[in-house]
Amino acid sequence: MPEQKVLLAGTDKHDLTKLAEYQAIGGYGKGLERARAMTSEELIDELQRATLRGRGGAGFPMGRKASLIDRKSSKPKYLVVNADESEPGAFKDRQVMAEVPHRLIEGCLIAAHAIESTSVFIYIRGEYLTEYEILQGAVDEARAAGLFGGVEITVHRGAGAYICGEETALLESLEGKRGQPRPRPPFPPIQGLYYAPTQINNVCTIATVPTILTIGAEEFAKTGVPSSPGTAIFSISGNVVRPGNYELPLGTPMRELIYEHAGGIANGRELKAVIPGGSSVPALTPDQIDVPLDYDSLGAIGTFFGAASLIVVDDRCCMVQLALRSTKFYAHESCGKCTPCRVGTRWMVQILESIENGTATRADLDLLDSVGDNILGKVLCALGEFAVYPVASYLHKWRDEFVAHVEQGGCPFHGSSSLEGILAPSDQHAHAEVLV
Amino acid sequence: MTTFFDEVQEIRKRYPAGARSATLPALRLAQEKHGWLSREAIEETADALEVTPAFCYSVASFYDMFHLEPVGRHTIEICTNLPCALCGAQKVVEAFESALGISAGETTADGEVTLRAVECLGGCGYATVVAVDHRYRQNVKAEDAAEIVEGLDA
Numbered sequence: 186m187p188e189q190k191v192l193l194a195g196t197d198k199h200d201l202t203k204l205a206e207y208q209a210i211g212g213y214g215k216g217l218e219r220a221r222a223m224t225s226e227e228l229i230d231e232l233q234r235a236t237l238r239g240r241g242g243a244g245f246p247m248g249r250k251a252s253l254i255d256r257k258s259s260k261p262k263y264l265v266v267n268a269d270e271s272e273p274g275a276f277k278d279r280q281v282m283a284e285v286p287h288r289l290i291e292g293c294l295i296a297a298h299a300i301e302s303t304s305v306f307i308y309i310r311g312e313y314l315t316e317y318e319i320l321q322g323a324v325d326e327a328r329a330a331g332l333f334g335g336v337e338i339t340v341h342r343g344a345g346a347y348i349c350g351e352e353t354a355l356l357e358s359l360e361g362k363r364g365q366p367r368p369r370p371p372f373p374p375i376q377g378l379y380y381a382p383t384q385i386n387n388v389c390t391i392a393t394v395p396t397i398l399t400i401g402a403e404e405f406a407k408t409g410v411p412s413s414p415g416t417a418i419f420s421i422s423g424n425v426v427r428p429g430n431y432e433l434p435l436g437t438p439m440r441e442l443i444y445e446h447a448g449g450i451a452n453g454r455e456l457k458a459v460i461p462g463g464s465s466v467p468a469l470t471p472d473q474i475d476v477p478l479d480y481d482s483l484g485a486i487g488t489f490f491g492a493a494s495l496i497v498v499d500d501r502c503c504m505v506q507l508a509l510r511s512t513k514f515y516a517h518e519s520c521g522k523c524t525p526c527r528v529g530t531r532w533m534v535q536i537l538e539s540i541e542n543g544t545a546t547r548a549d550l551d552l553l554d555s556v557g558d559n560i561l562g563k564v565l566c567a568l569g570e571f572a573v574y575p576v577a578s579y580l581h582k583w584r585d586e587f588v589a590h591v592e593q594g595g596c597p598f599h600g601s602s603s604l605e606g607i608l609a610p611s612d613q614h615a616h617a618e619v620l621v
Numbered sequence: 622m623t624t625f626f627d628e629v630q631e632i633r634k635r636y637p638a639g640a641r642s643a644t645l646p647a648l649r650l651a652q653e654k655h656g657w658l659s660r661e662a663i664e665e666t667a668d669a670l671e672v673t674p675a676f677c678y679s680v681a682s683f684y685d686m687f688h689l690e691p692v693g694r695h696t697i698e699i700c701t702n703l704p705c706a707l708c709g710a711q712k713v714v715e716a717f718e719s720a721l722g723i724s725a726g727e728t729t730a731d732g733e734v735t736l737r738a739v740e741c742l743g744g745c746g747y748a749t750v751v752a753v754d755h756r757y758r759q760n761v762k763a764e765d766a767a768e769i770v771e772g773l774d775a
Contacts, residue, residue, distance in 0.1 A: 345685030361644030422745035
């Protein structure tokens with residue numbers, strides 16, 4: 186299947202960061218007018234019929250989410266856009282904000298109308314400085330042109346914390362606190378930002394909404410597969426010839442993305458593993474890549490669609506090092522609120538280090554599994570699970586490689602792995618003087 | 622002239638009355654003014670936000686982009702997460718360490734440049750990603766390090 190641009194439509198020929206050019210291709214036009222002519226119920230119904238599934242990772246239908254908003258509440262309703270893209274492997278929200286910011290803004294105006302909200306916050310990760318400037322410029326331009334219709338959009342910058350991509354941690358951060366997840370219930374549609382009903386959606390989800398309103402839910406649902414309509418921007422990275430973002434209909438075979446669009450494995454190497462949804466999901470072996478890229482198909486083979494972000498790993502990579510580097514990330518980003526994740530991720534790092542340096546025994550492989558099992562389902566948010574899922578998949582699918590480390594008393598790659606020596610991030614807070 | 626206090630009050634107006642949502646923007650502003658979040662910077666922020674310094678410190682210490690100790694006038698941050706790592710980020714880190722004569726996590730003796738290995742910057746398809754004073758350079762190779770270091774404003 187060729188690329189099919191919906192979210193990125195028009196970017197080939199136009200500079201869509203400019204309001205006039207976005208309007209020239211129909212932006213802030215028929216879709217927004219149709220939405221504003223509808224009641225809240227009609228608009229939510231239209232979004233539900235489109236079955237647009239959340240592109241942030243969980244895949245929850247966006248229209249259904251909107252229907253859960255407590256519109257009878259006397260408090261203000263909030264729409265929050267999650268632009269805290271931090272999942273290793275994902276770089277698609279960044280392209281949307283940099284190239285089609287007005288499509289995101291138009292989506293905000295429509296989605297806000299659906300939940301009777303006049304207050305929208307876009308929480309963008311702090312590292313995305315250039316993208317923030319483009320987005321803020323587009324917000325200012327659209328506001329000045331009188332397109333907001335009584336809605337206010339505030340772009341709020343994060344300050345570097347993976348956990349803030351988790352929706353309740355994001356709300357805490359947006360409220361000016363440490364970004365630590367909240368217990369649920371209450372869920373955000375009932376009590377979210379400032380304890381008021383709040384809808385939270387990913388950038389790509391919201392930026393798809395103008396197209397649904399322009400062409401209609403039925404027409405939109407003709408693309409992709411019935412359980413997952415539409416297109417998605419797939420980020421593909423790692424050891425492929427042409428890494429990058431490709432917008433394709435859902436249901437496109439993974440093999441086609443890797444071997445046709447991305448040009449296959451780079452440097453004449455062999456495919457070893459694909460981590461299909463960003464670094465937090467279970468990896469697939471080369472015999473599993475004929476799977477269609479949609480939520481249910483990936484779920485059926487024990488992994489996740491996640492953030493539609495494929496990390497392709499070639500045969501030079503030691504899977505223990507891959508697990509170690511991944512786990513160091515989740516340990517670094519664990520917010521510390523739940524003990525199983527705070528302590529367990531660090532323990533996993535220690536066990537993986539002992540496997541890699543050859544001091545582990547076979548019992549440590551079982552211990553690694555056991556520590557993982559004691560994180561799963563025992564924490565407030567998915568980060569703990571994100572640390573465990575990939576490592577458990579490496580340990581079980583490439584078990585021979587883990588056993589070889591134990592039996593040979595060290596890494597069988599003897600210093601030639603593609604990840605050899607890779608650093609963990611420098612923890613700049615480790616030595617900070619504590620205020621007394 | 623607009624003072625730091627006035628600027629923070631302007632930021633607070635973007636959020637509902639009583640909300641502490643201006644905390645992150647105010648800390649960022651303080652860091653831009655002071656170079657890092659020193660005790661004085663934290664206290665000034667707390668005063669403008671009408672909260673305690675301890676609250677500001679607790680928030681600042683949670684986020685990677687807030688510096689609780691002095692950093693160089695320039696920062697070079699290299700992504701070393703999986704996608705960049707698979708494409709040779711470690712060699713890029715070593716090239717910058719060699720060009721600057723320091724290890725990742727350190728600042729040059731003249732206080733000019735801080736080098737950090739950081740987590741995913743969101744440019745995985747264009748490995749290795751290096752943020753030079755918060756602006757992304759993509760597809761950076763080890764051999765580019767010396768030129769990037771030389772290109773920093775004196």
